[in-house]
Amino acid sequence: MATMSPSTLRIGYRYRPGRLAPDYDAVVIGSGMGGLTTAALLSDLGKKVCVLEQHYTAGGYTHSYERAGYEWDVGVHYIGEVGAPTRTRKMFDYLSGGDLKWAPMDDEYDRFYIGDKVYNAVAGKREFRENLVRQFPDEEKAIDRYIALLDRSGDALSAFGMGRGMPPLAAAAISPWLAWKRRGAYRRTTWEVLSGLTDDENLIATLCGQWGDMGLPPKRSPFMAHAMIARHYLYGGYYPIGGSWRIADTIIPKIQAGGGEVFTYAKVDEIVVEDNRVSGVRMQDGHLIECDCVISSAGVNNTFKHLVPEEIASRNGYLRELETVEPSLGHLGVYIGLKGTAEEIGLPRTNYWIYPSHDYDGAVDRFLGDPDAPFPVVYVSFPSAKDPDYENRHPGTSTIEIVAPAPYAWFEKWNDETWGKRGDDYEVLKAGFGERLMDVLYDKVPQARGKVDYYEVSTPLSTNWFGGYQEGELYGLAHTGERLEQDWLRPKTRIPGLWLTGQDILTCGVTGAMMAGLITTMSMVGPKTMGPLLKRIYS
Numbered sequence: 001m002a003t004m005s006p007s008t009l010r011i012g013y014r015y016r017p018g019r020l021a022p023d024y025d026a027v028v029i030g031s032g033m034g035g036l037t038t039a040a041l042l043s044d045l046g047k048k049v050c051v052l053e054q055h056y057t058a059g060g061y062t063h064s065y066e067r068a069g070y071e072w073d074v075g076v077h078y079i080g081e082v083g084a085p086t087r088t089r090k091m092f093d094y095l096s097g098g099d100l101k102w103a104p105m106d107d108e109y110d111r112f113y114i115g116d117k118v119y120n121a122v123a124g125k126r127e128f129r130e131n132l133v134r135q136f137p138d139e140e141k142a143i144d145r146y147i148a149l150l151d152r153s154g155d156a157l158s159a160f161g162m163g164r165g166m167p168p169l170a171a172a173a174i175s176p177w178l179a180w181k182r183r184g185a186y187r188r189t190t191w192e193v194l195s196g197l198t199d200d201e202n203l204i205a206t207l208c209g210q211w212g213d214m215g216l217p218p219k220r221s222p223f224m225a226h227a228m229i230a231r232h233y234l235y236g237g238y239y240p241i242g243g244s245w246r247i248a249d250t251i252i253p254k255i256q257a258g259g260g261e262v263f264t265y266a267k268v269d270e271i272v273v274e275d276n277r278v279s280g281v282r283m284q285d286g287h288l289i290e291c292d293c294v295i296s297s298a299g300v301n302n303t304f305k306h307l308v309p310e311e312i313a314s315r316n317g318y319l320r321e322l323e324t325v326e327p328s329l330g331h332l333g334v335y336i337g338l339k340g341t342a343e344e345i346g347l348p349r350t351n352y353w354i355y356p357s358h359d360y361d362g363a364v365d366r367f368l369g370d371p372d373a374p375f376p377v378v379y380v381s382f383p384s385a386k387d388p389d390y391e392n393r394h395p396g397t398s399t400i401e402i403v404a405p406a407p408y409a410w411f412e413k414w415n416d417e418t419w420g421k422r423g424d425d426y427e428v429l430k431a432g433f434g435e436r437l438m439d440v441l442y443d444k445v446p447q448a449r450g451k452v453d454y455y456e457v458s459t460p461l462s463t464n465w466f467g468g469y470q471e472g473e474l475y476g477l478a479h480t481g482e483r484l485e486q487d488w489l490r491p492k493t494r495i496p497g498l499w500l501t502g503q504d505i506l507t508c509g510v511t512g513a514m515m516a517g518l519i520t521t522m523s524m525v526g527p528k529t530m531g532p533l534l535k536r537i538y539s
C-alpha cells in the first residue's frame with residue numbers, strides 16, 4: 001500500500017492572478033465535495049474549469065490538517081454504501097480514477113451509550129435486524145415494520161433527488177407523481193413515525209442514535225432525513241484510506257487533465273452580475289475573473305447574502321426565500337493526539353455516540369438553554385484506528401476526534417478577532433468545554449488516560465474561519481421539513497449563468513454533496529450530453 005507523506009496534506013495550487021488562464025469555461029466557488037464533483041465532471045465533458053477555494057487547502061469539509069505531528073479530518077468520519085459496487089461507490093471510483101480506496105470499520109460501526117444502557121448498530125441489513133431483535137426481543141414486529149419503512153423511503157428519496165435535478169418545468173410536469181412518491185415524507189417527524197411503531201423509548205433512541213449525522217434530533221427532523229442517514233449506513237461504515245484529504249487529492253487530477261486548476265487562498269468577494277446575467281467573479285484582492293458560467297458551492301446563505309449583490313438577490317426573490325430555511329447548529333471539535341498506536345491502546349473502529357438519556361430533544365433544549373447542562377450528544381471517532389495507512393505516516397501514534405453541538409451565538413462576540421488571537425476569555429471558555437469533553441471520553445475510553453500527548457478544541461468560529469460558514473453551521477442549512485420542500489434549492493438559479501451545488505441543494509454528507517455535483521452537472525449540460533457520461537460512470 002502506498003504511503004502518503006503528510007507534507008502533501010496541503011493540496012491545490014496557491015492563487016495568484018498571474019497563474020489564471022484567460023479562458024475558463026466555468027468558475028466554481030468552493031472546493032468541497034460538491035464543487036470538486038461538478039468541476040471534475042465538467043472537465044470530463046471537455047470544459048476548462050477554475051475552482052476557487054478560500055482556505056489554504058482544497059477539499060472543504062473533506063480536508064485534513066496536521067499539527068504537532070498528528071493529522072485529523074474535520075468533516076469525514078465514515079461513509080456508507082462504498083463496500084459494494086453501488087451508485088455511490090461507482091461515482092467515487094470514477095471521480096478518483098480508482099485511486100481512492102476504502103477500509104471497512106468494525107461490523108459494529110456505531111455504538112450508542114444511552115444513559116446507563118449500551119446498544120449498537122451492525123453492518124448489513126439482515127445483521128442489523130437480527131442484532132436489533134437481540135437487543136429488543138419484544139419488539140420484533142416494530143423492527144420489521146421499521147425496516148420495511150426504510151425500504152419504502154427509497155422511493156421518496158429518489159423522487160426528492162429527481163425533483164431537484166430536473167429543470168423546473170419538467171419537475172412541475174411530473175410533480176403529482178413526485179408528490180405521491182414523497183407522500184408525507186417531509187412533514188412527519190422522525191419521532192411521529194417511530195412512536196407509531198413502538199412505545200419502547202430505548203428502541204426509538206437506538207434507531208435515532210445517528211441523529212448527529214444530519215443534525216436534528218427526532219422531534220425536529222423529518223422522517224425522510226432520518227431514513228436517508230439510516231439507509232446510507234445500513235451496510236456499515238468505511239473510511240478513506242490515507243485520510244479524508246485523499247478524496248480531493250484523487251479528484252483534482254481530473255480537473256487538471258481538462259486544463260483546469262484548483263486554486264487555494266482564493267477568496268471570492270462577489271459574483272459579478274451585469275444586466276441580470278453573471279459575468280464573472282471578483283476576488284478578495286480585487287482581481288476580476290471574467291466568465292459567464294459560475295457555480296457556487298459555498299452554501300446558499302453565502303451565495304445570496306454575501307456573494308450576489310444585495311439588490312440582485314432581492315430582485316430575484318432569494319432574500320425572501322432564505323427566510324424559509326435556517327442554518328444548522330454549530331459544533332465543538334476536540335482533536336486528540338496520543339502516544340501509542342491504535343492497536344497498542346486498544347482503540348476501536350467503532351464510533352461512539354454518548355447520550356445522557358433517551359430523551360434526545362429534551363437534552364438539546366436543556367443544553368441550548370444552559371451551556372453547563374450535560375452535552376446532549378458527544379460523538380467520538382477513532383480515525384487512526386480506521387485508517388490502515390495512518391501508522392505509515394505517523395508511526396507510534398494515534399488520534400481521536402470528538403464532536404459535540406454548540407450554537408454559534410455562544411461564540412459570536414469573538415467573530416471579528418483573528419484565528420489564534422481571540423483573547424484569554426475565549427480560550428478559557430474553549431478550554432472548559434474541552435475539559436468536559438475529555439472527561440466524557442475518559443469515562444468511555446479509560447485506556448486513553450495517560451496516553452494523550454496533545455489536544456485542541458475548535459468552535460463554530462473555526463468552522464466559519466476554514467469553511468466560510470457565517471454561523472459556523474455544521475451541515476449548511478438545517479434539514480427541516482420546510483427546507484426539503486423548497487424547490488428553489490436547485491442547481492439552476494433565476495440569475496442566468498449562476499448555478500448552485502453542494503450540500504444545500506440536496507442533503508448533507510460527502511455523498512449528498514457528491515450527488516449534488518452530479519445533478520448540477522446534469523442540469524447544466526442536459527440529458528443528451530450527460531447520457532454517455534452516466535454510462536461511463538455506471539457501466
Ligand SMILES: Cc1cc2nc3c(=O)[nH]c(=O)nc-3n(C[C@H](O)[C@H](O)[C@H](O)COP(=O)(O)OP(=O)(O)OC[C@H]3O[C@@H](n4cnc5c(N)ncnc54)[C@H](O)[C@@H]3O)c2cc1C
Binds near residue numbers: 062475
Ligand atoms: C464535524 C463534521 C463531521 C462530519 N462527518 C461526516 C461523515 O462522517 N460522513 C459524511 O458523509 N459527512 C460528514 N460530514 C458532512 C460532510 O462533510 C459535508 O456535508 C460535505 O462535505 C459538504 O460538502 P460541500 O461541498 O457541500 O461543502 P463544503 O465541503 O463546506 O465546501 C464549501 C467550500 O466553499 C469554500 N468557500 C466558502 N466561501 C467561499 C468564498 N467566498 N470563496 C472561495 N471559497 C469559498 C469553503 O472554504 C469550503 O471549502 C461532517 C461534517 C462535519 C462538520
